[in-house]
Amino acid sequence: MLKLLRPAVTRVLTPLGRALARRGISPNVVTAVGTLGTVAAALFFYPRGELFPGTVVITFFVLADLLDGVMARMVGQGSLWGAFLDSTLDRVGDAGIFSGLAIWFVVSDQRVLAGVALFCLVAGAVVSYVKARAEGLGMTCDVGLAERPERLVVGLVSAGLGGLGVPYILAAGLWLLAAASAVTVGQRLLHVRRQAVSVPPRTLR
Numbered sequence: 083m084l085k086l087l088r089p090a091v092t093r094v095l096t097p098l099g100r101a102l103a104r105r106g107i108s109p110n111v112v113t114a115v116g117t118l119g120t121v122a123a124a125l126f127f128y129p130r131g132e133l134f135p136g137t138v139v140i141t142f143f144v145l146a147d148l149l150d151g152v153m154a155r156m157v158g159q160g161s162l163w164g165a166f167l168d169s170t171l172d173r174v175g176d177a178g179i180f181s182g183l184a185i186w187f188v189v190s191d192q193r194v195l196a197g198v199a200l201f202c203l204v205a206g207a208v209v210s211y212v213k214a215r216a217e218g219l220g221m222t223c224d225v226g227l228a229e230r231p232e233r234l235v236v237g238l239v240s241a242g243l244g245g246l247g248v249p250y251i252l253a254a255g256l257w258l259l260a261a262a263s264a265v266t267v268g269q270r271l272l273h274v275r276r277q278a279v280s281v282p283p284r285t286l287r
């Protein structure tokens with residue numbers, strides 16, 4: 083659903099993308115710096131319980147994932163290597179965010195929430211894997227309640243508000259995200275199954 087914001091986001095980020103490109107910075111550098119910054123901020127701030135500053139810094143770096151694509155499209159359709167790097171490093175960034183939260187929950191003796199954060203990490207990775215595998219087999223899988231932008235917005239907004247002292251919001255956000263991610267896995271499996279069963283087996287790769 084947040085995909086609908088892509089044209090507006092592209093308009094806002096295009097001047098910045100153009101300025102970076104003029105300085106010789108490539109989309110791949112933006113992808114890599116965004117991931118490194120996300121992981122470093124998540125593993126520095128979250129385990130200390132500094133949820134609000136952590137979320138602000140992570141949000142800054144995570145937006146690089148929008149900027150890299152804007153920059154790539156400014157000079158054409160983007161590169162194959164860039165597309166691969168972007169998707170792969172997204173998994174690394176997500177792992178940093180949710181493991182940072184899980185470490186904080188362990189350290190602060192909130193074990194159930196540590197489990198929920200780990201579930202969000204794994205379920206989010208499965209959501210992405212199902213799509214990548216389906217596309218690798220020649221099918222489509224552009225469906226689901228909690229795609230990556232939704233997962234990041236729910237995770238980051240609840241962590242940020244939790245860091246500001248809003249009671250129960252982080253727990254509520256993570257439980258919601260866990261449920262939405264599980265539903266999304268189900269939606270994607272059904273979507274892929276519908277396509278897969280209509281293909282004669284010998285044409286499968």
Ligand SMILES: CCCCCCCC/C=C\CCCCCCCC(=O)OCC(COP(=O)(O)OP(=O)(O)OC[C@H]1O[C@@H](n2ccc(N)nc2=O)[C@H](O)[C@@H]1O)OC(=O)CCCCCCC/C=C\CCCCCCCC
Pocket residue numbers: 084085086087088091109110111113137138141144145147148149150151152154155159160161162163164165167168230231234235238239242243
């Ligand atoms: C009360 C709380 C208030 C907070 C309000 C928050 C509101 C929410 C604000 C913003 C939401 C913005 C969401 C925007 C969604 C945009 C749409 C979308 O689909 O984005 C998807 C992506 C990027 O995906 P991807 O990487 O696949 O796309 P690209 O555009 O990069 O294109 C890929 C292709 O480009 C080529 N390419 C790429 C890279 C490369 N190196 N070479 C290339 O060639 C190639 O062809 C590729 O195939 O977006 C995301 O996943 C990131 C979403 C980020 C959302 C962050 C939201 C943070 C929100 C809130 C944080 C609150 C912080 C403060 C909290 C305190 C509360 C008071």
Ligand SMILES: O=P([O-])([O-])O[C@@H]1[C@@H](O)[C@H](O)[C@@H](O)[C@H](O)[C@@H]1O
Pocket residue numbers: 168169170172173206209210211213228229230231
């Ligand atoms: O499958 P999902 O995790 O919801 O969302 C995906 C992103 O996480 C991935 O990095 C991107 O390259 C895919 O095109 C897709 O948008």
Ligand SMILES: [Mg+2]
Pocket residue numbers: 146147148149150151168
């Ligand atoms: Mg990107």
Ligand SMILES: [Mg+2]
Pocket residue numbers: 147168169172
């Ligand atoms: Mg990405």
